[in-house]
């Protein structure tokens with residue numbers, strides 16, 4: 001580690017250790033609900049500190065001067081988030097943040113391999129050509145994502161990133177080969193930089209379902225579903241959340257009952273993104289009255305529907321109806337409320353067959369860890385887009401006789417935004433590397449990355465909008481879309497509070 005960062009880094013680690021000991025005293029039996037505020041503070045302290053540490057490790061490994069400045073600022077930002085912001089501290093930080101803003105150059109490739117750089121270039125190029133020019137129209141008119149865009153992504157292999165080669169994907173297997181989730185993050189970032197809703201989020205659903213299938217599906221099911229997902233022939237949606245059960249997913253009531261050698265599904269789902277267009281739906285349903293031990297995962301095959309509403313009637317009389325919920329952002333894929341009425345599923349729709357009957361909750365949870373890492377990547381992509389637009393606008397727009405970027409306050413703001421994007425990216429890459437080690441590693445780090453990056457995305461897009469002044473509030477300016485899109489990141493894939501308390505703090509307190 002660069003010697004100059006040793007002391008502040010150690011001080012940061014000590015502060016977090018003290019806080020952890022204090023919270024452990026307050027919550028000796030690890031019940032996070034006994035003092036939610038304390039547990040939440042602990043989760044956030046670890047997130048901020050880990051982000052700074054990951055950034056310092058990257059700066060050290062690359063030996064880059066700007067990265068080193070970013071790491072120094074990241075440590076100071078983390079310390080101030082944990083011990084409290086002081087006016088004096090803020091003033092003292094200013095020269096460093098201004099220096100970072102002045103020296104900015106794209107840092108995303110720093111430390112990556114040549115292969116990873118090429119991969120980024122390929123997806124960036126696609127996003128620049130195919131996604132960015134259409135993203136505003138899709139958002140403002142709430143259109144469907146253009147079919148040729150979906151085809152283009154499929155041709156690039158976007159949907160098969162985590163699918164083993166043996167099943168038509170690009171994930172290499174066999175001796176010595178390790179999972180490579182950084183690839184997924186790089187692709188996600190670049191597509192999300194083009195558009196969160198019409199780009200990066202298309203990767204989320206296959207990533208979630210594939211984890212469950214690779215882990216639990218029978219060989220026959222893998223051969224049936226994985227290749228068509230990998231090729232993009234069939235697109236994917238996920239239906240877990242219900243009107244009365246979102247964070248409390250274990251309580252869901254949409255029921256699948258065995259009828260003959262198949263299943264009849266009845267009940268409602270809420271917030272199922274892309275459920276109209278997707279031909280394959282991952283459905284979490286109740287198969288026994290036993291809390292989370294009574295849930296099973298199914299794959300529902302259905303036709304693709306365009307637009308904001310659909311009804312799929314089965315020859316036997318069952319049906320599935322969907323209506324898109326109007327939302328302030330995250331448009332294009334459309335997010336549906338669904339109603340299943342005596343909807344028939346064949347016996348082999350049950351993922352993992354009898355072996356995984358009533359154990360679908362565990363498959364779903366494993367999948368969500370991947371969804372969270374992917375969401376961190378989405379947040380970084382949106383932030384990067386907002387940062388670039390803010391930097392460009394601040395250097396062009398003249399106020400009081402000079403460009404906005406030449407004033408101290410916006411310049412400091414830009415410096416902080418650069419640090420926020422870099423720290424979120426480094427935390428997510430670190431989680432990706434740990435997840436690749438397998439055997440349960442990296443699960444908490446993926447949640448930390450999602451928690452942190454989602455909040456940073458809100459702050460960065462907010463400040464990008466601020467730097468644009470009135471134009472930032474205009475629908476025609478991209479930053480207004482980034483802002484409303486980024487807002488959803490702290491809500492889905494584990495609401496911020498639930499992630500901080502029930503996933504992160506709980507695990508930190510349990511591990512002592």
Ligand SMILES: Cc1cc2nc3c(=O)[nH]c(=O)nc-3n(C[C@H](O)[C@H](O)[C@H](O)COP(=O)(O)OP(=O)(O)OC[C@H]3O[C@@H](n4cnc5c(N)ncnc54)[C@H](O)[C@@H]3O)c2cc1C
Nearest residue numbers: 238239240241245246247271272273335491492493495497
């Ligand atoms: C645009 C969009 C797309 C989505 N896409 C999908 C999808 O494709 N598939 C899918 O299955 N779901 C999807 N979701 C659903 C999403 O995952 C849920 O909205 C989320 O899990 C929160 O559930 P909820 O909305 O029921 O909120 P609730 O569970 O009602 O929680 C509301 C709020 O209460 C607070 N809270 C909840 N529990 C606690 C607690 N224990 N302690 C402290 N505070 C708490 C949090 O602030 C939380 O945000 C999507 C949601 C949105 C908005």
